[in-house]
Amino acid sequence: xxxxxxxxxxTSAGVLLAGQLxxxxxxxxxxxxxxxxxxxxxxxxxxxxCLACHIMAGGKAAGNIAPPLGAMQSRFKSKAELxxxxxxxxxxxxxxxxxxxxxxxxxxDTEIDKVVDFVWxx
Amino acid sequence: MKHLLKKIAMLAVAGGIxxxxxxxxxADREAFQNFYKNRFTNVPMEEYPNGVYSIxxxxxxxxxxxxxxxxxxxxxxxxxxMWEKPFANxxxxxxxxxxxxxxxxxxxxxDKKNGMVMTLPLALNKCREANGEKPLKYKKGAINAITSxxxxxxxxxxxNVIIPKDDPRALEAYEKGxxxxxxRRGQLNFSCANCHLQNAGMSIRSEVLGPALGHTTHxxxxxxxxxxxxxxxxxxTGCNKQVRAKPFKAQGEQYRNLEYFLTYMSNGLELNGPGAxx
Numbered sequence: 061x062x063x064x065x066x067x068x069x070x071t072s073a074g075v076l077l078a079g080q081l082x083x084x085x086x087x088x089x090x091x092x093x094x095x096x097x098x099x100x101x102x103x104x105x106x107x108x109x110c111l112a113c114h115i116m117a118g119g120k121a122a123g124n125i126a127p128p129l130g131a132m133q134s135r136f137k138s139k140a141e142l143x144x145x146x147x148x149x150x151x152x153x154x155x156x157x158x159x160x161x162x163x164x165x166x167x168x169d170t171e172i173d174k175v176v177d178f179v180w181x182x
Numbered sequence: 183m184k185h186l187l188k189k190i191a192m193l194a195v196a197g198g199i200x201x202x203x204x205x206x207x208x209a210d211r212e213a214f215q216n217f218y219k220n221r222f223t224n225v226p227m228e229e230y231p232n233g234v235y236s237i238x239x240x241x242x243x244x245x246x247x248x249x250x251x252x253x254x255x256x257x258x259x260x261x262x263x264m265w266e267k268p269f270a271n272x273x274x275x276x277x278x279x280x281x282x283x284x285x286x287x288x289x290x291x292x293d294k295k296n297g298m299v300m301t302l303p304l305a306l307n308k309c310r311e312a313n314g315e316k317p318l319k320y321k322k323g324a325i326n327a328i329t330s331x332x333x334x335x336x337x338x339x340x341x342n343v344i345i346p347k348d349d350p351r352a353l354e355a356y357e358k359g360x361x362x363x364x365x366r367r368g369q370l371n372f373s374c375a376n377c378h379l380q381n382a383g384m385s386i387r388s389e390v391l392g393p394a395l396g397h398t399t400h401x402x403x404x405x406x407x408x409x410x411x412x413x414x415x416x417x418x419t420g421c422n423k424q425v426r427a428k429p430f431k432a433q434g435e436q437y438r439n440l441e442y443f444l445t446y447m448s449n450g451l452e453l454n455g456p457g458a459x460x
Contacts, residue, residue: 112386123385150371157381159370166369 098178101171108167108175113157116182125157129182136180143176207345207356207446214379214447218395221383231399231454234392237383241390245458253404254330254456257411261331264324269313275328278309283332286453287339290442292352299355299438302329303413320432321416326402326456330411333402333455341399341453343446359443362436363394368427374440398445400457407460414441 102108103119111119113126136142145152147162161167167175218230222237229236235245265283268274279285286302293300303325307317318325345352366373377386378394385391401414415432418440422429430436 121388123387123389125381125384125386155380157372157376159372164369164371 094174094177095181096178098174098176101167102175102178107171108161110175110179116179129179132180132182139176139180142180143172146172146175146179207353210360211447211449215395215450217379218382218393222393227450228452230393230396230448231451233396233400233457233459234390236396237393238390241460245460248406248458253406253458254402254411257327257330257402257404257456258334259331260324260327261329261334264328265331269310269315271313273313275306275309278312279305283335284339286329286333286336286455287342290343290438290445292344292346292349292355292442294346294349294352297349297351298435299359299442301433301438301441302332303415304433304438321413321419322410325413326411329402329413330456333400333453336453337455339453341445341448341451343442343449345442345446355439356443356446358436359439359441362440363443368422368425370425372425374421394444394447396448396451398441398448399451399453400455402455403457403459405459411456 099118100107102110102116105112110116110129111122113123115122115124115128116130132142136145143162148160149156149158150160150163159166161175162169162172215227218225219227225236232242232245235242262283265275276282289302289305290299303318303320306325306328310317318328345356363374366376374394377391378397381391382393383391398414401417402411403417404411405417413432415437418437419429419432
């Protein structure tokens with residue numbers, strides 16, 4: 061909790077700074093640390109455990125129940141759409157095996173945002 | 183295949199909402215077994231009692247090596263001792279089960295008098311209590327010795343669960359078990375069917391998901407992960423925990439009904455317990 065609050069603080073500070081300097085668009089505020097954080101959450105068994113079902117770059121001993129994750133920016137129109145899929149995949153496909161990470165609070169909203177940043181980078 | 187899955191899911195929903203006449207257990211069983219026949223076209227029906235090893239050649243090699251020095255053997259011996267040793271009142275299990283020890287094939291059965299599904303572990307404890315002995319625990323421990331001995335003596339019998347037509351409560355219990363099987367539960371939102379029907383043969387991390395068909399034939403099992411033996415209800419408890427659902431009581435109504443349904447799905451398959459699993 062302290063960790064994520066702290067990170068959130070750093071991120072919003074970053075966004076604020078970026079906005080002020082008008083150098084970087086807000087959308088790319090996800091720096092490498094967000095992606096790295098997201099990767100950790102995605103790979104950790106007690107957290108996202110995405111590797112249980114999805115093959116993706118950098119992950120070992122992945123399952124094959126679900127589609128491999130790659131070229132994500134060509135498969136989802138926006139990060140928001142990707143986030144909606146992670147938050148509750150049963151909306152699009154009621155028969156999906158994918159746990160509803162948001163709806164069932166398996167991950168916090170902040171954690172899902174980080175995972176989105178990571179998955180979006182694949 | 184997708185169509186068939188849908189059909190099974192629909193049957194499940196139909197059965198869950200109303201225990202009506204349309205979904206007969208026999209039609210369910212046929213659809214269930216055909217699903218696997220169509221998915222694993224090279225796997226003969228008589229292979230399914232071997233569980234996941236019927237479809238996972240790598241796991242099978244390890245399993246066969248384990249079976250060479252079967253880790254459950256001492257449990258069979260201990261169970262035989264239990265079977266033969268008289269209770270404090272001088273009677274034995276044989277006084278309760280005249281056809282014993284080879285009686286695994288008749289369980290689970292519908293107990294009309296008590297209006298409930300009777301399983302082998304429950305029947306054994308009823309016998310003990312009727313003779314002034316303490317009941318055994320239902321997940322770990324000595325229950326696995328006595329059931330190992332009985333399972334071993336019953337090897338070769340065919341799964342043959344009967345849902346008697348003269349008591350509508352039996353069909354109701356079956357329908358409840360079926361509904362349990364297809365209901366998503368836990369924070370991770372999985373039904374039993376999600377993994378062992380829908381995704382049977384696929385891998386979760388590096389573990390191959392076993393087919394549900396044949397799941398009931400080989401209990402109790404020695405499970406390497408446990409470093410010991412466990413009952414079917416212990417295993418189901420583990421499944422529920424894995425999807426972060428609160429497990430039900432071993433030998434409580436939910437798991438007994440589930441066992442009734444799940445064992446019925448394997449009707450016709452040979453009993454081959456006790457078993458060894460990863």
